[in-house]
Amino acid sequence: MANQGDTGLIIDPFYATYPTTLRSAGLKPKMVRTVPEDNFIPSVSELTKNAKNAKTLLINSPNNPTGTVYDKSNLFEISKVAIENDLWVISDEVYDTQIWVGKHISIRSVANMENRTAVIGSMSKSHAMTGSRLGWVVAPEQVIEKLSDLACNTNYGVPGFIQDAGLYALTQMPNIEKTVAEPFFRRREIAQKIIKECPYIRMHPSLGGMYLMLDIRATGLNGIEFSKALLEATNIAVMPGESFGESSAGHIRVAMTISDDKFEYATRSICSFASNFTTSTN
Amino acid sequence: MANQGDTGLIIDPFYATYPTTLRSAGLKPKMVRTVPEDNFIPSVSELTKNAKNAKTLLINSPNNPTGTVYDKSNLFEISKVAIENDLWVISDEVYDTQIWVGKHISIRSVANMENRTAVIGSMSKSHAMTGSRLGWVVAPEQVIEKLSDLACNTNYGVPGFIQDAGLYALTQMPNIEKTVAEPFFRRREIAQKIIKECPYIRMHPSLGGMYLMLDIRATGLNGIEFSKALLEATNIAVMPGESFGESSAGHIRVAMTISDDKFEYATRSICSFASNFTTSTN
Numbered sequence: 001m002a003n004q005g006d007t008g009l010i011i012d013p014f015y016a017t018y019p020t021t022l023r024s025a026g027l028k029p030k031m032v033r034t035v036p037e038d039n040f041i042p043s044v045s046e047l048t049k050n051a052k053n054a055k056t057l058l059i060n061s062p063n064n065p066t067g068t069v070y071d072k073s074n075l076f077e078i079s080k081v082a083i084e085n086d087l088w089v090i091s092d093e094v095y096d097t098q099i100w101v102g103k104h105i106s107i108r109s110v111a112n113m114e115n116r117t118a119v120i121g122s123m124s125k126s127h128a129m130t131g132s133r134l135g136w137v138v139a140p141e142q143v144i145e146k147l148s149d150l151a152c153n154t155n156y157g158v159p160g161f162i163q164d165a166g167l168y169a170l171t172q173m174p175n176i177e178k179t180v181a182e183p184f185f186r187r188r189e190i191a192q193k194i195i196k197e198c199p200y201i202r203m204h205p206s207l208g209g210m211y212l213m214l215d216i217r218a219t220g221l222n223g224i225e226f227s228k229a230l231l232e233a234t235n236i237a238v239m240p241g242e243s244f245g246e247s248s249a250g251h252i253r254v255a256m257t258i259s260d261d262k263f264e265y266a267t268r269s270i271c272s273f274a275s276n277f278t279t280s281t282n
Numbered sequence: 283m284a285n286q287g288d289t290g291l292i293i294d295p296f297y298a299t300y301p302t303t304l305r306s307a308g309l310k311p312k313m314v315r316t317v318p319e320d321n322f323i324p325s326v327s328e329l330t331k332n333a334k335n336a337k338t339l340l341i342n343s344p345n346n347p348t349g350t351v352y353d354k355s356n357l358f359e360i361s362k363v364a365i366e367n368d369l370w371v372i373s374d375e376v377y378d379t380q381i382w383v384g385k386h387i388s389i390r391s392v393a394n395m396e397n398r399t400a401v402i403g404s405m406s407k408s409h410a411m412t413g414s415r416l417g418w419v420v421a422p423e424q425v426i427e428k429l430s431d432l433a434c435n436t437n438y439g440v441p442g443f444i445q446d447a448g449l450y451a452l453t454q455m456p457n458i459e460k461t462v463a464e465p466f467f468r469r470r471e472i473a474q475k476i477i478k479e480c481p482y483i484r485m486h487p488s489l490g491g492m493y494l495m496l497d498i499r500a501t502g503l504n505g506i507e508f509s510k511a512l513l514e515a516t517n518i519a520v521m522p523g524e525s526f527g528e529s530s531a532g533h534i535r536v537a538m539t540i541s542d543d544k545f546e547y548a549t550r551s552i553c554s555f556a557s558n559f560t561t562s563t564n
Contacts (some may be wrong), residue, residue: 004286017434017435020431020434020435021435021436023435024431024432024435024436131441131442131443132441133437133438133441149302149306150306152299152302153299153302153303153305153306154303154306154436155415155437156415159413159414159415159441159444160413161413162441
């Protein structure tokens with residue numbers, strides 16, 4: 001895909017380890033900025049501007065941290081830029097079973113993308129097997145050969161008994177996926193109702209995945225300040241948007257990974273906490 | 283320890299993935315030859331000759347594939363070369379609980395080696411947890427920091443439930459180690475008795491580990507020819523010495539990992555198979 005020192009593009013906001021993962025493979029990470037007003041979907045102009053001299057583009061839909069899901073036309077635009085600039089696309093699709101609106105489309109299925117796409121899959125999210133480190137890559141044969149060599153010379157692959165567990169989980173399809181995904185859909189609806197009534201917080205649509213991105217810029221605080229103050233005042237931990245890149249500054253990321261009642265209580269607390277702040281600034 | 287393109291030394295014979303493991307970290311592997319007559323222990327002259335311009339030296343005692351165990355004076359000589367040439371020593375000690383003669387000494391315990399040694403440990407052999415991929419490195423803090431970064435950006439480390447299993451196994455110490463090691467000691471004794479009576483095969487002492495290195499040069503065959511013919515004639519699989527480097531050409535490596543009765547039968551079969559060959563060449 002690329003050689004030592006080549007540039008690899010990442011859509012900002014991004015999952016926190018993406019830049020260092022590219023660096024550990026010898027690539028120079030470069031961020032493609034997005035804006036909250038476009039729901040963090042990369043524009044053709046930003047993509048094109050950065051694609052010169054780059055070799056790879058890492059995308060993630062459904063997205064952690066934003067909950068954004070790329071639709072057919074988004075993926076078509078991305079594929080056009082990839083083909084024009086001869087980029088490999090690394091498509092992290094680990095949240096593919098958690099779609100709340102529309103449906104999941106892999107960029108690998110877009111015309112002429114099959115030979116320049118590596119799709120990352122995992123049992124972590126779809127089957128709640130996060131701790132098992134069980135995943136896969138779908139890519140052209142020459143890429144798989146290299147990955148196979150790498151696995152053989154680092155850790156020899158995934159323990160056999162974990163592969164057995166994965167096989168068992170896969171044979172329970174598709175109901176187990178729905179069972180795992182359903183609580184996040186439910187909690188997203190809880191949050192939608194609460195945040196709609198919350199004047200100083202805007203919730204991004206969150207079309208998929210287990211995270212919500214909340215715009216807290218109306219409080220006058222940045223994401224780091226807000227998260228820190230929230231933690232101290234309420235013992236509720238959220239991630240500042242800034243930890244996922246500059247594009248999500250002034251936001252906080254909420255993980256919907258606690259029970260419904262705790263989640264509802266925490267969401268209400270975040271809302272009233274935000275209101276306090278704006279009262280004092282207004 | 284080293285930078286892209288630096289040379290890393292490996293003692294030949296070596297475990298088959300060592301060269302590619304170094305290469306995957308960007309090092310150029312270089313072999314330090316040994317001879318069967320010295321029981322595959324590296325000489326100071328060979329080490330010194332290769333140490334110029336090298337940055338790391340990978341050693342493995344008890345040794346796979348030879349069963350060689352480095353004693354105090356071997357380790358002292360190696361340490362002298364390492365210090366004089368400013369080499370890091372990577373010491374693979376995963377067979378440290380399987381010593382049949384003498385005792386295991388880590389090169390890290392040799393004077394002035396603590397700050398230039400990384401010891402590789404594992405539950406694979408000591409606790410028969412091969413499939414779990416659970417191991418560790420003992421090294422100076424700056425090395426551990428880099429390894430920790432690498433783990434974080436590749437697979438996030440070992441699954442928690444495997445770490446729990448490892449912790450359980452470690453609290454059963456030391457008896458579980460003896461229980462796991464004992465069959466290999468027993469089978470080594472079986473092999474010693476059989477091979478002593480076998481005129482065309484010489485058995486290296488095998489001071490530790492779960493493998494035997496048998497010198498089959500008297501048969502007139504090399505290790506690859508012998509292994510292939512043996513497999514076809516008897517369905518017994520051994521590894522040709524050549525797959526571990528040039529120093530163990532004309533040898534075969536026997537894994538003592540089958541039940542005592544099968545092992546005894548297989549060893550006798552190897553012996554009579556070798557005798558057939560020499561009759562035809564004599």
